[in-house]
Amino acid sequence: MSDELAVSINGADKVFNQGEADEVAALSGIDLDIQPGEFVSLIGPSGCGKSTLLRLIGDLLEPTAGEVTVFGKSAHEARMDQDYGMVFQHAGLFDWRKVSANIELPLELRGWSKADRSTRSQEMLDLVKLPDFGGHYPRQLSGGMQQRVSIARALSFEPKLLLMDEPFGALDEMTREHMQIELLRIWEETGTTVVFVTHSIPESAFLSNRVVVLSPRPGRVHSIIDVDLGKRTEETREDPAFFATATEIREALRSVEVGQ
Amino acid sequence: MINKRLRMVLTVVVALVVVVALWEGYKWMGQQTDDHWPGTNFGLPTATNDMIMPHASDILGELTVDIRDGRNTLPMYVFLLKKAWFTFQEAAIGFTLGLAIGMGLAVLMARWKVAEKGLLPWINVSQTIPLIALAPLVVTWGRQQSMPDLVSISLISTYLTFFPVAVSGLRGLQSPDADHVELMRSYAAPWRTTLFKLRLPASRPYLFPALKIAGTLSIVGAIVGEISIGTKTGLGRAILEYAQRYAVAPERLYASVIGSAFLGLTVFGLISLTERWVMRRTREVVS
Ligand SMILES: Nc1ncnc2c1ncn2[C@@H]1O[C@H](COP(=O)(O)OP(=O)(O)OP(=O)(O)O)[C@@H](O)[C@H]1O
Ligand SMILES: [Mg+2]
Numbered sequence: 001m002s003d004e005l006a007v008s009i010n011g012a013d014k015v016f017n018q019g020e021a022d023e024v025a026a027l028s029g030i031d032l033d034i035q036p037g038e039f040v041s042l043i044g045p046s047g048c049g050k051s052t053l054l055r056l057i058g059d060l061l062e063p064t065a066g067e068v069t070v071f072g073k074s075a076h077e078a079r080m081d082q083d084y085g086m087v088f089q090h091a092g093l094f095d096w097r098k099v100s101a102n103i104e105l106p107l108e109l110r111g112w113s114k115a116d117r118s119t120r121s122q123e124m125l126d127l128v129k130l131p132d133f134g135g136h137y138p139r140q141l142s143g144g145m146q147q148r149v150s151i152a153r154a155l156s157f158e159p160k161l162l163l164m165d166e167p168f169g170a171l172d173e174m175t176r177e178h179m180q181i182e183l184l185r186i187w188e189e190t191g192t193t194v195v196f197v198t199h200s201i202p203e204s205a206f207l208s209n210r211v212v213v214l215s216p217r218p219g220r221v222h223s224i225i226d227v228d229l230g231k232r233t234e235e236t237r238e239d240p241a242f243f244a245t246a247t248e249i250r251e252a253l254r255s256v257e258v259g260q
Numbered sequence: 261m262i263n264k265r266l267r268m269v270l271t272v273v274v275a276l277v278v279v280v281a282l283w284e285g286y287k288w289m290g291q292q293t294d295d296h297w298p299g300t301n302f303g304l305p306t307a308t309n310d311m312i313m314p315h316a317s318d319i320l321g322e323l324t325v326d327i328r329d330g331r332n333t334l335p336m337y338v339f340l341l342k343k344a345w346f347t348f349q350e351a352a353i354g355f356t357l358g359l360a361i362g363m364g365l366a367v368l369m370a371r372w373k374v375a376e377k378g379l380l381p382w383i384n385v386s387q388t389i390p391l392i393a394l395a396p397l398v399v400t401w402g403r404q405q406s407m408p409d410l411v412s413i414s415l416i417s418t419y420l421t422f423f424p425v426a427v428s429g430l431r432g433l434q435s436p437d438a439d440h441v442e443l444m445r446s447y448a449a450p451w452r453t454t455l456f457k458l459r460l461p462a463s464r465p466y467l468f469p470a471l472k473i474a475g476t477l478s479i480v481g482a483i484v485g486e487i488s489i490g491t492k493t494g495l496g497r498a499i500l501e502y503a504q505r506y507a508v509a510p511e512r513l514y515a516s517v518i519g520s521a522f523l524g525l526t527v528f529g530l531i532s533l534t535e536r537w538v539m540r541r542t543r544e545v546v547s
Contacts, residue, residue: 060442079448086446092439096461105457109447163446 006193007034012066025218026052041204049219050197085159089166091146093138100134124152144175205245213252322511340519347495354417355478362425370433395488417481421474428470432463468535475527
């Protein structure tokens with residue numbers, strides 16, 4: 001058994017609308033193991049199945065073939081054990097709840113007491129550098145602030161596995177870089193495992209221990225690039241090793257586009 | 261806030277003045293041209309004599325005239341208010357039932373696609389049955405079950421109110437984004453939890469406009485119910501009576517119509533206030 005693995009995907013296929021005229025083979029023969037505490041990025045051309053793969057891991061979709069194991073359990077059991085924290089491209093906050101109540105939502109569902117919930121949501125707000133915004137409504141926050149709230153919400157219950165689908169996609173470059181640093185800080189502080197979908201080459205290089213490059217139609221693992229840049233700081237972005245990694249990822253993506 | 265309220269009062273006053281002015285202007289014009297459009301041979305759609313269109317002042321004046329109600333004498337407006345209170349109770353029961361049934365159906369349909377496929381067509385068909393045909397049926401049936409007439413009237417009102425609630429409720433319950441639904445799924449939240457934490461709160465902006473319609477319809481239903489049942493009280497009774505005596509005192513029918521309009525507006529206002537209260541947490545953001 002692979003109890004030590006955070007995620008283990010073996011021969012996973014995903015076909016949408018199988019047998020119909022609009023059948024789409026989204027993923028084919030995916031094999032991927034992720035260690036606990038690892039930060040893994042998924043990158044690839046649009047429509048290659050990144051989100052689909054993330055949804056398979058999170059048991060929001062079932063594989064057509066193959067299996068997905070999370071912490072030695074089926075993905076379904078892991079979801080039922082509430083092992084997942086999810087962050088989507090859009091912050092996805094509930095408009096009618098104040099920021100703190102949004103962060104407390106998963107805690108509410110786990111039956112935490114009111115006092116514990118508000119202590120935790122304040123801790124989380126401090127963590128994402130929004131200490132004074134608990135009493136605001138989501139629409140009173142900027143997009144980047146909302147995204148940070150949604151990250152706080154996902155982290156509030158210390159999920160063993162954090163699944164993020166282009167969480168910074170809608171942010172400007174400066175906010176994005178700032179959020180990357182914060183995400184890494186949170187990741188180090190909590191020791192959680194992260195699977196991170198992105199379109200951005202520098203982002204994947206900056207954040208990850210490993211970058212999984214997917215090729216399209218049907219989505220396959222084209223290559224896996226190990227990244228070893230030590231502790232990330234703002235200086236890392238100007239480090240030649242960082243550029244070398246980015247170049248490696250870019251070349252892998254090029255050969256994907258060409259269709260190898 | 262004060263400004264807003266003042267503006268609302270002003271709007272109502274201006275609207276009233278405009279209606280009265282149009283009424284009197286039209287009447288005056290008709291009187292000048294012998295009920296024809298000025299300079300043409302085309303007749304006006306309605307005659308403008310005092311029989312068909314009494315003066316606005318006469319109609320409003322009628323509201324304060326003393327009339328006999330059984331052994332008592334009391335001003336018309338008090339009489340109408342008493343009748344309206346009775347009708348309001350029937351409508352309130354009907355509305356509450358309609359809300360419960362409508363939301364119940366909406367939840368069923370949101371929960372099971374099969375329920376939506378099976379029920380929605382019938383819910384639509386239900387509203388094509390004319391109320392005039394349905395009301396006597398309900399009344400006869402109710403009397404056979406020896407139900408009080410008040411219940412039958414409320415049921416007629418329910419019949420009208422459940423529809424907008426069911427249709428808009430369903431839309432509201434289905435309104436959350438896929439992201440939100442997936443988020444709840446990722447928390448392993450059972451359907452019931454998703455209903456209370458996500459779908460119901462998300463349905464409120466869809467529901468309240470429907471409730472305003474339903475509130476007004478509940479009054480219509482109650483009045484039509486009263487008329488077809490022949491109750492001894494209620495606005496429907498007053499309307500029926502004054503319609504029969506239209507030839508003698510047309511102002512009275514108009515006065516009772518004003519009474520029903522007033523009741524409808526009151527219900528509309530009550531629901532709007534509830535909306536403000538329920539949505540107060542998001543209102544700061546919206547406005
Ligand atoms: N629910 C669905 N039903 C049918 N087909 C789907 C569904 N979801 C995704 N697909 C198809 O699967 C393929 C992969 O989609 P997916 O969303 O995983 O791509 P992606 O890599 O996340 O793309 P992007 O970078 O644009 O977000 C696409 O061809 C898409 O059309
Ligand atoms: Mg995607």
